[in-house]
Every structure is written in C-alpha cells, then in structure tokens.
Amino acid sequence: MKGFSDIILREMNNPSPIREIMKMAEPKNIISMGLNPSDVISFGGGWVDHIAPEELMESYREIVSSGESFHFSGGYSPTSGFEETRESIKKFENILFNQNLNSENIIIGGSSSQLTIDLFRILLNDGDRIILPDPTYANYTGQLAFVSRNIKIERIKFLDENSWKYLENKNEIIEKISEEFKDKKVKAMLLVSPDNPTSQILPEDFVDELLKIADDTGTYIIFDFAYKTQYFSETFPKYFSYSPEKHPSMITVNSNSKWGRGLGRRMGWIEANADVVNAMERMQQASILCPDTLHQMAFTKFVEKMGNRLRDYIDRVRMEYRKSSEITSKAIEENLGFRYLKSMGGLYIVADAGMDSDEFVIDVLKHTGVIFVPGKGFGPSLKNGIRISYGPLVRKNQKIIEGMERVGKYIRSRKGSY
Ligand SMILES: Cc1ncc(COP(=O)(O)O)c(C=O)c1O
Structure with missing residues (x-):
C-alpha cells in the first residue's frame, strides 16, 4: 500500500483478535460453515443489553x-x-x-x-x-x-x-x-x-x-x-x-x-x-x-x-447482570467442566479451555454455532483461556443455558480427540 504511515501499515497487519472472531461469525461465513445464522448463540460481544431507563x-x-x-x-x-x-x-x-x-x-x-x-x-x-x-x-x-x-x-x-x-x-x-x-x-x-x-x-x-x-x-x-x-x-x-x-x-x-x-x-x-x-x-x-x-x-x-x-435503577440493573453471571457459572460447571473465575462484576467470565483457545473457539463455532472469544488478545496468560460474555444475553438467560448445553454435548462427543 502506498502513501500510508508506518504505524498504520504495521497495525493493519496486526488486527484485533476479537474483531477477527466476530468477522468470522458474520452471516455469510456462518452459512459457508453449513450453519444457520439464526441458530448462532454469541458469547462474543462486549456490550450490555438491558433496557435503558x-x-x-x-x-x-x-x-x-x-x-x-x-x-x-x-x-x-x-x-x-x-x-x-x-x-x-x-x-x-x-x-x-x-x-x-x-x-x-x-x-x-x-x-x-x-x-x-x-x-x-x-x-x-x-x-x-x-x-x-x-x-x-x-x-x-x-x-x-x-x-x-x-x-x-x-x-x-x-x-x-x-x-x-x-x-x-x-x-x-x-x-x-x-x-x-x-x-x-x-x-x-x-x-x-x-x-x-x-x-x-x-x-x-x-x-x-x-x-x-x-x-x-x-x-x-x-x-x-x-x-x-x-x-x-x-x-x-x-x-x-x-x-x-x-x-x-x-x-x-x-x-x-x-x-x-x-x-x-x-x-x-x-x-x-x-x-x-x-x-x-x-x-x-x-x-x-x-x-x-x-x-x-x-x-x-x-x-x-x-x-x-x-441508586435504585443502578442496583436493579447490576443485579440483572449478577443473575446472568450466576446462570453462566452454573452452566459452565454443568456442561463444560472448565476452571473459571467467578465474576465479581461486569459482563464476562474467563474459563480455561485446556488447549489453544484460537483452535478451540474456531472448532466450537464450526460444530455448534456458539461463539466465544479466544483469550490470547488479552494477554499471554489466556493462551488457553476463553472469554464468555453474558452481557449481551442479559434478557435471554435461556440462550446462555442452551449455548452451554450445545458446547457441552460437542465436547463430550469429542472426548479424547482434543
Ligand atoms: C475496559 C473497557 N474500557 C473501555 C471500553 C469502551 O468504552 P467506551 O464505550 O466508553 O468507549 C470497553 C468496552 O467494552 C471496555 O471493556
């Protein structure tokens, strides 16, 4: 490319790993994996989804x-x-x-x-x-x-x-x-x-x-x-x-x-x-x-x-996210059996996939239509870690359970091949 700064040229070759996985989960790519975009359950997003006051x-x-x-x-x-x-x-x-x-x-x-x-x-x-x-x-x-x-x-x-x-x-x-x-x-x-x-x-x-x-x-x-x-x-x-x-x-x-x-x-x-x-x-x-x-x-x-x-508004909202985090924790324990950090606030849980998380996330997406974020982009300590966002699913707690059940079933079917 001509005419761009050295910094942008360097950074264009170094895109955000989160964006990469989200791009991979775009409808046309999902279809090419043989999946139906409407069946996809995403634990990928870093956003809230409660109703604004x-x-x-x-x-x-x-x-x-x-x-x-x-x-x-x-x-x-x-x-x-x-x-x-x-x-x-x-x-x-x-x-x-x-x-x-x-x-x-x-x-x-x-x-x-x-x-x-x-x-x-x-x-x-x-x-x-x-x-x-x-x-x-x-x-x-x-x-x-x-x-x-x-x-x-x-x-x-x-x-x-x-x-x-x-x-x-x-x-x-x-x-x-x-x-x-x-x-x-x-x-x-x-x-x-x-x-x-x-x-x-x-x-x-x-x-x-x-x-x-x-x-x-x-x-x-x-x-x-x-x-x-x-x-x-x-x-x-x-x-x-x-x-x-x-x-x-x-x-x-x-x-x-x-x-x-x-x-x-x-x-x-x-x-x-x-x-x-x-x-x-x-x-x-x-x-x-x-x-x-x-x-x-x-x-x-x-x-x-x-x-x-x-105060009342904030207390009500933070309790909604706490509830979704508890549902996610329970679903991780029951379906994935991974080690994880209990959420103390915010929108996420990190869990140990026990293998390279880039590979894990792509494999799980292809076979289950469930999206996690691979941990490497957050630092080397999460090379095998995944980030699971419950934030975007705060009004759809059932989807959290459904997504984890799907992945759990797949993991059990693959036991020994990972
Ligand atoms: C830790 C952290 N800081 C900042 C932001 C972005 O905040 P803003 O929307 O105010 O730019 C995010 C978004 O996910 C975040 O996770």
Missing part, C-alpha cells in the same frame, strides 16, 4: 421536541464539556459512590475509548514504559501503538495460568510493580475494575498499596471504570469513592456506555488532578474539539430527573 428516553424526547433546545443541541460545547454537565457528573458520582468531586477535576470527552488514547498522548513520550496487567482489555495495545511506535508495554501477570488463580501472590505483585515504578521511564499503570476480561474487582488493600507507591514515585495509576456501576457485591470498594484531590496520582476513565446502555450515545469523562485535566483540554482541542452536546444535555436532564432514584 425510561427517564433517559424522556430526557432525549424533551430536548428534541423543543425547537429551541434541539437547535442548542446542534451547537459546539466547551472543549472540556458544559459546566452544568460536569456538575451532573459530580451529583451522579455522589449519589452512586459517595464521591466528592470538584468540577476542575472533571473533563468530558467523546467516549472512554477516545479519552484513553488522548490520555496516553498527554502522558507518554517515545521510549516511555507503561504497565498493563496480564490479562487486560485488548484495545489498549492497539491504542498505545497509535500513540508512538516506541512505547514499551510491561505486562505483570495477574492471572496464573497454572493455578488459574487471580492475584494469588498479591505481595509479590506489589513488589514487582514497586520495582518497576522506580524507573522514571515508567509513567503509568493501567487497571480495570471490574475487569474486562476477568470480571475481577481489585481488592482495596492492593489498590491502596499501589496508590501509595505511585504517590512516592510520581507514577500515575489509571483506572478504567467502564464497568464501575456493575459490581455484584453488596458494597463497592472504597477506592470507587476516592477523589483526585486526595489521590493526585489516580486518574479514572469513565463511560456512559454500560450503565445506561448508551454504547451508541457516546460520552465519557476523566476524573484527575487539575494538571491532567488542563492537558487533556489542550489535547481534545486537537482530537475532538468538543464532546457531543446532545448527550451532555440528556445526561444533565436525566440526573436531575432521577435524583436519588438513580
């Missing part, structure tokens, strides 16, 4: 039904978002997590995906290093690749593929991170909690220890909080309520996508110390100019309408 729909309706406010929604917003919307974010976080924020510590963006890549751009120089857990969300490596050709990613193993335990040796892991943070080239560590793909929630003492080391060494801990509202325990971990004022080395990336089924109505925000927020504002002038006006207006109206009822 009526009050959110009402908020949009009110905006578009008035000529004046519809006209206003077609205008630019300030680069860091409307002051009013940042006030609503403060309220949202306070109602849900008892968090006390200042609006100087918030910047609104187009989505958490955009905010993450822009955050990498403001933090990282050529030759810098960033620490990612193994496994972690597959998109970060691609995003980092587009920031510079020379960012070094250090992986620290959180999942032991032999014992299939997560953060088994917490102290050893903290020790390793602490060593890494002493290197000035290490700018940040990026954590996800609840996690994609493991759906684990990082323990409070672990996070507190890391924040202490980060403060001492001048390193940032970035939290991707895309699934923050989807914890399954009675209470959320303490660090969900930390403020950047008290924890200046903590940067959190937040998203509208999951809590309100707003994946197509994209808006995200960062909570961080004022220096990071100011740098992000400069960055966004170049990358997006400003976040979406309509979604900011709707968010503001929605938070106003809901007040403390927001």
